[in-house]
Amino acid sequence: MKRWLYNPVLASSLKTRMRGWRTAAAVTAYLGVMLFIAYIFFKISVENGVMYYLSFSSSRSAGLRVYLMLAVLQFALILLVTPAQTAGVISSEREMQTLDLLLCTKMSPLSIIIGKLLSSLAFILLLIISSIPLFSLVFLFGGIAPEDVAMLFLFYIITAFAVGSIGIFYSALFKRTVVSTVVTYITIFFLGIVSVVLGAYMMSVHYSQVPSPTDHYIPFILYINPAVGLGDLLARQAGDPTTNVYYGILGLFFGVSRSLGSPQGWFQKLPLWIGNSAVISGIAVLLLCASAWVIRPYKRLRCKS
């Protein structure tokens, strides 16, 4: 491997993580939860007559429902698992008293942070890949193409990157893993709820001021919430916005706004999920740089030689 691509923290973590039973048990538990919930959902749908296999269109609808359910479930699990994977990576090094040993090597603080993040993301990627067989069940029903699933998985990775960087940042900021983990979960929950509530409020104010709105307005705050990006992506994949589940839930915000005229500005012309991915990735990069700054042992500006 080329030297500039080689990250010792990542290489060591990849080597040691798969040792023992913990990782295998974690993957099994993760898939077990997904399978269990998917089975319950499927069973209830069939028993209630929501799903039946008499025609092509009903099969497509059933496939779509299963897909949407799995997509949201996996998204929720990623939001749950990623902070647990990242919020202790630096603080645990401090707790184990190994951080100083790392910082006095030739590795820069940023490469240590990147190595830690990538090793956590590698685990998330393993979970995502291991769920492919479950997602492939959707292909039995039809209605969803493999490229849709690939796009969804790409969005998962971007989400994990963004959420992971929040965990890493708090892990660098706080000395204790417990504190950084709790604060990471609180931040994610707070951002998720506040951005949607604030976004809805801003939209309602905007459209109430315009008697017959013709513009396409999406408040920027919605771009920081990956759930909104997921909603947009799934809505696009599901097709008809008037009949699928997502527009029923999230149409209040962007579904309605999209039906109102054409978007203004190049950024808003982008699909919402792509704009959302770009914004959360940008924030993630800033947080990673801030994390590297926090753990940087030697702050030149402080020293008066």
Added chain:
Amino acid sequence: MLVVRDLVKKYGDFLAVDHLNMEVERGQIFGFIGPNGAGKTTTMKIIATLLAPTSGRVVVDGIDVFKDPIKAREKIGYMPDFFGVYDNLKVKEYLDFYGSAYGIEYRERRKIAEDLLELVDLSDKKDAYVDTLSRGMKQRLCLARCLIHNPELLILDEPASGMDPRARAEIKAILKELKRMGKTILISSHILPEVAEICDSVGIIDRGKLVVQGSVEQIIQRMTGRTVVRIRVLRDMDRAISLLKEQPMVTSVIQEDQELEVACKGSDEDLWQLLRALVSSDVPVVSFRKMEGNLEQIFMEVTSDEEMAL
């Protein structure tokens, strides 16, 4: 090799390091001695580029560590007083990991790791998991770790603390071997006699200040103002005592069986004059030994008097 000039480290109003100056020659073992909380670890962390000072300058082999910390790290091997080890990592993988963190190529670091494990006598443990090693073994492994990039200056913060006498002896033997290899070693301890026998010179730090620096003998002489020699004579004990008392540099003579404990002022030159006086008077001297002073007592005296500086 190491020059520290006017180093100051403040934590709010607390002065952890107070205008500290010291120099360590290349190839020397320098004992950095002081009671707990004296500022040893803070100073060592600053030298190891892990902590920014409030002011001052540290130069390692001509490199200003504050201006070029990355380059300075190539010259420094740091072993902290407390350190942890990773789970799930074998001894050889542990060294391989740190070798890669120092940018050493895979084949080269494998060879270096084997040599270092041999040096610290852990070759037979190379496939053992690090967290299963005893404390003494972990200390030796950490010593090997800080040698992985072949640094010229080793900063060892209390490397023998909490170890049994056998493990201490092993560490001392390794340090002697490293000195033979030409390494410069800065070693801290809160017990002066513990490191005195392996150190070429020592510095005693108290409340952030380096209160005394020099060889162990120099410090003893400066602090007590005298040298003690034990002289064994075959016969003519009374004549030897009266002859010794006549010498101007002798301050006291105490007889213990066939040995005499003689306290005298002055340098090694004066001791030689003393021995020559005895031999030229046909006193049958069979043993003439310069005694080390009571290091413990000196350490206590130095660290209890804030104003004592040489």
